[in-house]
Amino acid sequence: MNLIKKCRITWLSSEKLEKISFGEITNHKTINNRSWKPEFGGLFDPVVFGPFLNYECYCGKYKEKQNKWLTCEQCKVLVAEKNIQRWRMGHIKLASPVTNILIFKAISPLLSKILEIPAKELENIIYFQSYVILDNGLSKVVEKKKTFTKKTGFQWITKVLDEIEEKVKKEIEENEIIKEARELKNEIIKEARELKNEIESDLLKSNIIFFEDYLDFIAEHQKVKVSTGSEALEKLLKKINLQEELIKAEKKKKWNEFRFIKALIKNNIKLESIIVHNVPVIPCGLRPATRLKNEDTVATTQINNLYRKKILINEHTNDYNERNKVHRIFLEDVVNNEKRRLQKAYERLIHISSSKMNENKSLLKVLSGKEGILRRHSLGKRVDYSARSVIVPNPDLSLDQIGIPVKMALILYKFHLIREILSNELAFTVRNAEELLKKNEPKIFPLLNKIIHNYPLLINRAPTLHRLGIQGFYPKLTIG
Secondary structure (H helix, E strand, C coil): CCCCCCCCCCCCCHHHHHHHCCCECCCCCCECCCCCCECCCCCCCHHHHCCCECCECCCCCCCCHHHCCCECCCCCCECCCHHHHHCCCEEEEEEEEEECHHHHHHHHHHHHHHHCCCHHHHHHHHCCCCEEEEECCCCCCCCCCCEECHHHHHHHHHHHHHHHHHHHHHHHHHCCCCHHHHHHHHHHHHHHHHHHHHHHHHHHCCCCCCCHHHHHHHHHHHCCEEECHHHHHHHHHHCCCHHHHHHHHHHCCCHHHHHHHHHHHHCCCCHHHHEEEEEEECCHHHCCEEECCCCCCEEECHHHHHHHHHHHHHHHHHHHHHHHHHCCCCCHHHHHHHHHHHHHHHHHHHCCCCCCCCCCCCHHHHHCCCCCHHHHHCCCCCCCCCCCCCCCCCCCCCCCEEEEEHHHHHHHCHHHHHHHHHHCCCCCCHHHHHHHHHHCCCCHHHHHHHHHCCCCEEEECCCCCCHHHEEEEEEEEECC
16 A cells, blocks of 8 residues: 655646646536437547546447557547546636736735736736736837726826827928828827827717727827736736746745745745646546436536536637637627626635625535534544443543443444444344344443453543644443
């Protein structure tokens, strides 16, 4: 048996996820209603997660145990035990990157100090409520990393348009250029004036200004780069040089930032890995779907519903992006709205929603808490047979002994007693052995006395503040 000697928890980057994933989930389908088999490319894809029948591929070409670990040439499904569905995972490739909000909220104060952008503004950028200037290019009137909303965006746009006009006029005056070039320059001045007049008239009429319409012109002539969403945050994070920031933090004696950056360098973690390009899809054995008796319906877990919604929104976003690449059919606002929906769908999947009305269990909720997977299987798990009693003193007991009632002992040692009853041929089936225990047959008490000498009990004395709160004792049977 391979014992785990070390366990390390770190951020899962999109690149690492692709390496450990067994394949991409491309559609939201689960199980086919006619064949009752999992759909290819869906949330139960046998190619990604493994076969749904022991030692049998999807098409039925290989059905024997002797073909174990072979991959079928026709359906590409691995021939193995269906139990592998409990550890093989997949991933969903996102149409637009999203931010891991759990990590972001934990590090946002430190992140805002490094980027020199307020934490609230960073959050607004993630949710497409604010824009940030990634590069001021040739412009002198705008600052790098300056954030603004749609209401305040027009102010610097008019300044940049004035700047373009002045720059082009200067070029015409200083250079002796040919007639065609002069006409081209005059057209640029004319376009800049028209755009400026359009903004001013919209402001007077209190119309909504879609300043995204002006960004292409500004980017072309002044090389000013403006963006929003997780894509903008990723570009900002990629420009951070951790070594330089570490020296700065040490000089300024900002020890919180210094420790944070040093930990990132030590563990080889890139800040931009909080931006997610691929979403992990947990093994389908941990989120089963079953066919209901006498019904043509499938009962499935809430996690599958969350994944399904996530994939559908991802498909919409991808469709909008593809159409806008060829022809700008949709406004930038419409596309950004779909990307915002994708961000929120990811958050609902990963962590608990703040809404009390939302009863869906997220991945974090499934893992954490008393009913979570970690508590149930590995940490302070609840045992099947436990007991509670009032502690009373007894001077006849030695330091390693504890008195427990016979009724309690019969339940605590139930499995051991059943084994002894069967081995001593007092009963021949588990059900018959359980009936003997229920009737409190006199035959079982000698067996109980024999068992308690070999199996001490773990006794917890509340409040358990340290390891001495739980100690092992040899039980001594009492009647009361």
